[in-house]
Amino acid sequence: MSGASEIVALGSAAAPTRVRETAPPLIANALYLLPAFAVLAVFFLLPALATLGISFTDWTLGARKFTFVGLGNYLDLMASAEFRLSLVNTLKLNLFVIPASFLVALALALAIHNTVKLAPLWQTIYFLPVTTTLVAMAFVWQWVLHPEFGVVAWVLTGLGYQPVNWLNDSSLVLYTVGFISLWQLVGYYMVLFLAGLSSIPSSLYEAAAVDGARNPLDRFLHVTWPMLGPTALFVFVITVIKSFQIFDVVRVLTKGGPNKASEIVLHTLYQEGFVFLRTGRAAAIATLFFVVMLALTLYQMRVLDRRVHYGMR
Amino acid sequence: MAGLTIRRAQKSFGTTAAVHEFSLDIADGEFVTLLGPSGCGKTTLLRLIAGLETLSGGEIVLDGRPIHDLPPPARNIAMVFQSYALYPHKTVAANIAFPLLMQAALPLRLPGLRRFVPGRAALDRRIADRVAPIARMLQIEHLLARKPAQLSGGQRQRVALARAMVREPRLFLMDEPLSNLDAKLRGSTRADIIDLHRRLKATFVYVTHDQGEAMTMSDRIVLMHEGRVQQIGKPLELYANPANLFVAEFIGQPMINLLPLQFVGGVAQLAGQAIRNLPPCLDDVALPHEEARIGLRPEAFALAELGDPQALMGRIHLIEHLGNETHIRISLPGAEITVRASSSAAHGLSVGQPLAVRPNWSSALVFDKHGNRARSAALQAAA
Numbered sequence: 001m002s003g004a005s006e007i008v009a010l011g012s013a014a015a016p017t018r019v020r021e022t023a024p025p026l027i028a029n030a031l032y033l034l035p036a037f038a039v040l041a042v043f044f045l046l047p048a049l050a051t052l053g054i055s056f057t058d059w060t061l062g063a064r065k066f067t068f069v070g071l072g073n074y075l076d077l078m079a080s081a082e083f084r085l086s087l088v089n090t091l092k093l094n095l096f097v098i099p100a101s102f103l104v105a106l107a108l109a110l111a112i113h114n115t116v117k118l119a120p121l122w123q124t125i126y127f128l129p130v131t132t133t134l135v136a137m138a139f140v141w142q143w144v145l146h147p148e149f150g151v152v153a154w155v156l157t158g159l160g161y162q163p164v165n166w167l168n169d170s171s172l173v174l175y176t177v178g179f180i181s182l183w184q185l186v187g188y189y190m191v192l193f194l195a196g197l198s199s200i201p202s203s204l205y206e207a208a209a210v211d212g213a214r215n216p217l218d219r220f221l222h223v224t225w226p227m228l229g230p231t232a233l234f235v236f237v238i239t240v241i242k243s244f245q246i247f248d249v250v251r252v253l254t255k256g257g258p259n260k261a262s263e264i265v266l267h268t269l270y271q272e273g274f275v276f277l278r279t280g281r282a283a284a285i286a287t288l289f290f291v292v293m294l295a296l297t298l299y300q301m302r303v304l305d306r307r308v309h310y311g312m313r
Numbered sequence: 314m315a316g317l318t319i320r321r322a323q324k325s326f327g328t329t330a331a332v333h334e335f336s337l338d339i340a341d342g343e344f345v346t347l348l349g350p351s352g353c354g355k356t357t358l359l360r361l362i363a364g365l366e367t368l369s370g371g372e373i374v375l376d377g378r379p380i381h382d383l384p385p386p387a388r389n390i391a392m393v394f395q396s397y398a399l400y401p402h403k404t405v406a407a408n409i410a411f412p413l414l415m416q417a418a419l420p421l422r423l424p425g426l427r428r429f430v431p432g433r434a435a436l437d438r439r440i441a442d443r444v445a446p447i448a449r450m451l452q453i454e455h456l457l458a459r460k461p462a463q464l465s466g467g468q469r470q471r472v473a474l475a476r477a478m479v480r481e482p483r484l485f486l487m488d489e490p491l492s493n494l495d496a497k498l499r500g501s502t503r504a505d506i507i508d509l510h511r512r513l514k515a516t517f518v519y520v521t522h523d524q525g526e527a528m529t530m531s532d533r534i535v536l537m538h539e540g541r542v543q544q545i546g547k548p549l550e551l552y553a554n555p556a557n558l559f560v561a562e563f564i565g566q567p568m569i570n571l572l573p574l575q576f577v578g579g580v581a582q583l584a585g586q587a588i589r590n591l592p593p594c595l596d597d598v599a600l601p602h603e604e605a606r607i608g609l610r611p612e613a614f615a616l617a618e619l620g621d622p623q624a625l626m627g628r629i630h631l632i633e634h635l636g637n638e639t640h641i642r643i644s645l646p647g648a649e650i651t652v653r654a655s656s657s658a659a660h661g662l663s664v665g666q667p668l669a670v671r672p673n674w675s676s677a678l679v680f681d682k683h684g685n686r687a688r689s690a691a692l693q694a695a696a
Binding site for chain 2: 201203204206207208209210211212213214217218221222223226227229
């Protein structure tokens with residue numbers, strides 16, 4: 001407000017008649033903002049606040065009364081071995097999916113970018129899974145990976161190996177889930193990388209060649225990778241967000257099993273909230289999850305942003 | 314002999330030929346300019362020398378060694394790009410040092426990891442010792458820690474030059490290095506590059522579409538048009554003795570005047586005016602050529618008295634005062650010409666006024682209807 005009145009005061013000295021016309025119509029501006037703000041409030045801000053509030057109660061879904069338990073839900077979660085297992089599994093899954101999708105997407109993009117022929121075909125093939133519904137594709141994968149009837153088992157047997165029970169082996173199940181999620185999203189990251197690669201001016205590669213950059217590694221390390229910085233940062237942030245969101249494959253194919261080997265935080269949250277109806281506890285998980293994600297994203301943006309170079313101008 | 318030899322070099326893209334059988338010997342230490350309008354093949358030729366394009370035929374020999382099958386890094390040629398192509402993520406110092414860094418062993422070339430490699434400090438010191446004098450010479454010492462985005466156009470251009478110089482190559486290729494600079498800076502940088510060439514005693518191949526640059530900087534000019542050489546020669550040779558109409562029109566500012574020469578009933582008519590006594594030097598060349606054109610540079614005219622029988626009569630169409638001289642555009646019955654006059658001679662003239670100018674026939678150039686030079690012993694003697 002003080003800023004606006006200063007502008008008015010300064011303006012009135014110079015051109016008093018125009019001030020009234022250009023004075024900020026505060027009410028109109030607020031009205032313009034209202035629809036977007038209302039949607040945001042109803043679908044994001046209020047539920048987030050409600051979740052935070054519920055996380056301090058023992059409310060169960062549908063109950064008419066509840067009591068405040070303070071940090072009780074949080075303390076329970078910390079003490080729970082099951083939740084700790086869920087956290088460890090989530091960490092394991094993400095430590096596999098994040099670097100793997102990032103590197104596979106980068107490798108695919110580099111390969112396709114350097115392909116003269118059929119580049120659009122490869123691009124389409126790898127992008128196709130992005131357009132599918134993961135829940136449906138999860139069932140397809142279930143059959144592809146089936147230890148008796150699946151294509152993979154059939155190939156393994158044909159090659160003289162024992163078939164592997166991908167989804168029921170507790171040491172493998174997390175990575176199988178991770179692989180299916182990676183398969184679905186890697187095409188998306190790849191397209192982002194391709195866009196970044198095509199914006200690197202070819203004169204830089206020519207200059208590097210004339211300057212004596214003999215092998216592809218030099219070109220990659222001294223031109224491609226630094227020039228790809230902003231794209232890589234963006235892809236990395238998206239990869240982290242998407243990877244922590246993995247839920248549907250687990251829900252559809254393993255339900256956290258076998259023996260809680262694929263129990264991850266989002267699945268625990270779902271179980272607590274909608275199966276056991278312990279809404280207060282589920283809200284506590286959701287809040288923790290939100291805080292961790294927010295912290296991670298802010299950290300990435302701040303720390304990595306400083307190391308990334310943004311073009312000539 | 315050290316130098317660059319190009320023999321019957323050809324380059325086509327698909328069915329389009331960009332360079333037709335190009336041959337040229339460039340002496341060691343020579344400054345040769347490839348000049349021509351855009352699309353004439355000059356940049357393609359430069360890229361062929363650098364190895365950024367592969368020859369469709371012919372050969373390129375540098376210092377007695379065929380280089381056309383070598384990849385660019387193996388040719389030891391430096392190039393300054395039109396866009397400068399500086400690495401935007403590297404500091405000025407790192408940009409200049411890059412060609413030297415690329416000569417180091419692989420572990421020392423790895424960004425980040427190199428700090429753990431033994432010998433790194435010694436290498437960096439050696440590199441810094443070579444970067445420093447070049448930066449001092451180009452007056453960019455104070456910019457070494459900056460990134461290219463923080464530099465002006467002229468400073469970027471100097472960094473690009475420094476990066477080219479750091480390996481001390483025998484051959485420099487420059488692709489329109491001044492075209493991104495403003496007019497004033499272009500003039501001073503032009504002088505700097507001439508100076509640099511003198512000091513380095515290296516061979517320069519310079520590409521430009523600006524005939525002024527080519528005229529002032531080069532030992533020799535190669536004028537190209539549509540992938541073919543039009544003329545190779547010293548700047549003043551191209552100016553005074555162009556091989557054809559294209560060369561005559563491309564070189565020189567303001568452009569050469571072309572006056573149609575016709576014979577009506579045995580009487581010579583130049584730009585629609587009867588010439589009573591055609592100068593003997595033109596007589597025998599012009600006669601066999603119907604529809605010949607006479608080329609006269611703007612300075613090949615002298616202002617004359619109205620009614621002078623040797624003069625062409627016209628009306629002043631436009632007067633451009635440049636301070637040191639004046640360009641007068643004159644409408645003749647069959648052509649429009651530009652005459653260069655001293656400011657004092659042009660004093661008092663006004664647009665619309667009739668004016669007589671007397672051509673200096675000894676510098677006249679005769680072109681046949683195909684645009685080729687029509688020469689005769691008499692004309693060559695006169696020229």
